[in-house]
Amino acid sequence: MAKRQVMFTFPRKLIKEPIIYQLSRKFEIVTNIRRADVSEDRGWVVLELEGGDKEIDAGIAWVKEEGVRVDPVVGDIIEG
Amino acid sequence: MAYATGLRCRKCGQEYPLQPIRVCDFCLSPVEVIYDYKAMARGLTRRKISEGPISMWRYRDLLPVEGEDIIDIGTGFTPLVKADNLGRKLGLDKLYIKNDCLNPSYSFKDRAVSVAVTRAREFGFDTVACASTGNLAASVAAHAAKANMKAYVFVPANVEPGKLVGVAIYNPNLVTVDGSYDDVNRLCADVAQRYNWGFININLRPYYAEGSKTLGFEVAEQLGWQPPDCVVAPAASGLLFTRIWKGLQELSTLKLMGPVNTHMYLTQASGSSPIVHAFEVGTLHVHPVTPKTMVTSIAIGNPADGYYALMVARQSGGGASSATDGEAIEGMKLLAQTEGIFAEAAGGVVIAGLKKLASAGVIKRDQLTVAFITGAGPRTQEIVKDIVHTYNVRPDLKSFNQVLGPTGLK
Numbered sequence: 503m504a505k506r507q508v509m510f511t512f513p514r515k516l517i518k519e520p521i522i523y524q525l526s527r528k529f530e531i532v533t534n535i536r537r538a539d540v541s542e543d544r545g546w547v548v549l550e551l552e553g554g555d556k557e558i559d560a561g562i563a564w565v566k567e568e569g570v571r572v573d574p575v576v577g578d579i580i581e582g
Numbered sequence: 583m584a585y586a587t588g589l590r591c592r593k594c595g596q597e598y599p600l601q602p603i604r605v606c607d608f609c610l611s612p613v614e615v616i617y618d619y620k621a622m623a624r625g626l627t628r629r630k631i632s633e634g635p636i637s638m639w640r641y642r643d644l645l646p647v648e649g650e651d652i653i654d655i656g657t658g659f660t661p662l663v664k665a666d667n668l669g670r671k672l673g674l675d676k677l678y679i680k681n682d683c684l685n686p687s688y689s690f691k692d693r694a695v696s697v698a699v700t701r702a703r704e705f706g707f708d709t710v711a712c713a714s715t716g717n718l719a720a721s722v723a724a725h726a727a728k729a730n731m732k733a734y735v736f737v738p739a740n741v742e743p744g745k746l747v748g749v750a751i752y753n754p755n756l757v758t759v760d761g762s763y764d765d766v767n768r769l770c771a772d773v774a775q776r777y778n779w780g781f782i783n784i785n786l787r788p789y790y791a792e793g794s795k796t797l798g799f800e801v802a803e804q805l806g807w808q809p810p811d812c813v814v815a816p817a818a819s820g821l822l823f824t825r826i827w828k829g830l831q832e833l834s835t836l837k838l839m840g841p842v843n844t845h846m847y848l849t850q851a852s853g854s855s856p857i858v859h860a861f862e863v864g865t866l867h868v869h870p871v872t873p874k875t876m877v878t879s880i881a882i883g884n885p886a887d888g889y890y891a892l893m894v895a896r897q898s899g900g901g902a903s904s905a906t907d908g909e910a911i912e913g914m915k916l917l918a919q920t921e922g923i924f925a926e927a928a929g930g931v932v933i934a935g936l937k938k939l940a941s942a943g944v945i946k947r948d949q950l951t952v953a954f955i956t957g958a959g960p961r962t963q964e965i966v967k968d969i970v971h972t973y974n975v976r977p978d979l980k981s982f983n984q985v986l987g988p989t990g991l992k
Contacts, residue, residue: 506771507610509884511870536610537593539867546867548610573870575610576784577819577886579770580713580736580763582879582928 504555508562511571512545521568522547529561530554548575585622586646589613589788592890600646602705602785604774612886613788615646623836628807631838638693638796644832645697645796646789653699653729657692658796660684662804662952667920668933672940676950678810680801681923683958687724687748689717689879689926690797690822690956695782697793699725702780708732712782713770715741716879717926717957722782723752734779738766748961783819787886794822798829801952807839811949812900814936816928816956817848817857818880820891826954827894846900847945848891849935851877851910851927857888861895861902868892876907876965877927879957901944905934911966913937914959924959932956 512521517540526533531553538547551558562572589598593611606613626643634640638658661681669677685692695718702710711734712722719735726733733754737746738761750756759766774781782790802809809830817823823846830842850858853875860868868888873881885891895902905913913933918924925933936953939945959966975981 507605509870536608544867544869546869550610571870573884574767574771576604576612576771576787577888578882578884579767579783580715580738580882581718581783582714582716582818582881 503552504558506551506558506562507575508549508551509573509575510547510549510565511573512540512547513569514543516569517542517545519568521565521570522549525561525565528564530557531561583625583643584646584648585617585619585625585643586615586648587618588616590616602702602707602780604785604787612890615788615792617644617646619832619835626836626838628803628838631803638696638793638800641796641799644799646792647697647700647704649704651700651703652696653703653725654696655686655692655724655728657685657696659800662801663921663923665921665953668917671916671920672937673947674940674945674949674951675947676811678801678805678950678952679917679921679923680797680952680954682797682954682956683923683925683929687717687720688958688961689721690794690954691717691721692724693796694790694793694821695721695725698780698782698786698790699729699731701789702786703729703731705780707778707780709734709777709779710782710786711736711770711773711779713737713766715745716961718782719746719749719754720752720961723749723754726754727752736766736770736773738763744964791821791825791887794825795829795832797822797954798826799833801826802830802833802839805950807833808950809834809839809842809844810952811843812845812847812945812951813954814847814849814932814939814945814951815954816880816932817850817885817891817902818882818928819885820848820857820887820889822954822956823848823891824887824894827898844898844900845945846894846898847935847939848895848900848902849931850902850904851875851880851931852904852906853877854881854883855904856883857885857891857895858902858904860888860892866892877910877931878962879926880928880931901939903935903938905931905938909934914966915969917955918959923955925955926957926959926962927965928957929955929959
């Protein structure tokens, strides 16, 4: 089992969608929210995903397809 | 003497021992080094500092290292130059340039990496790593060479080979990754979790961050133990900007100088300016963007310390300013042609931002202002290659006179 710490940023059109609930229903992933801030026009959630590597990869790919931006919680690692 | 006592989460306050960790276990926020400032104040004087080496390591007591074995390639105590020519152009009487191009690998990153690699060895790592195509990569590779440590540098596979020469010369393991920028980020996060390496800006990040404080220390000392009225500095991850501020604050806390009333202004390239955007619209969250700029050394779309940089700009009564790629190039030229300093494009962004702040009257003529130039131009000189204009002459005086003599162009 792997753990991956990520930040989801939601655009306005997805604020009302239960994306994280669906992520754990569609894939064998345990979602564990640590920090979040959601307003009427934008939202972000910092969470830990736990599951098989391939499940997490597939889950993140699905979340991105839905329109959510996914970033590492440590920020961008590549620097100039 | 070592005064660092632990790490503390910047959001929830959870404390940890001095270990290689990247984020708080509880809320996944960045952690930072904490110090025993009372003990530090008893042991530290201006005189003790000024008797130290002419390098960043004169501030060693304020840095989170323990042993005697410092990995130093000769970094720091770079010139603080009074910029009268540039000041006249911009209408600023007390303008200074902190020229950090003059570090051994040509950027301020040497400050941060020197601390991180020193600490990596103290932790027992035999390998250090980073992901970068430019300044950070060169600095990590150079310090690893000095420390006799292995180095891994991760870059996207589509990077131009010429960009890597200044890294490859130090002989690190250069890993090109087939995939996007995001894929490299993802791989590095995974590698950092699974390999027992010192990943410079992941599990060593709390220590790496502290090295940049020395820019604040140096400027204050070079000004005669005074904080400047205004600071203008570039922001990528936001780390440098917050640490210049922290450095000034620490000197004041330790009573090595008076109160800090410095206004902190950050600058970003317009094509990658999430912190400037957050400042301008007044939000507390820095929303990630996808960078679109040629100013690659500060092109970070998801800045790890963006929130904290935003807070410093706000709380200090400072601000935020962005510059287009074209304005950045004009800024590079202006700095070179007034002060003789060839900065990288991030320096051009700083000068362009400074110009806007001065012309808008935000920074006043009589305010003592320091602009931070954090990397040298030659590494990415292709971006200004169209600046080359030559006068062609035949090898005889007649031809020279015709082209450039009394009747010629000049």
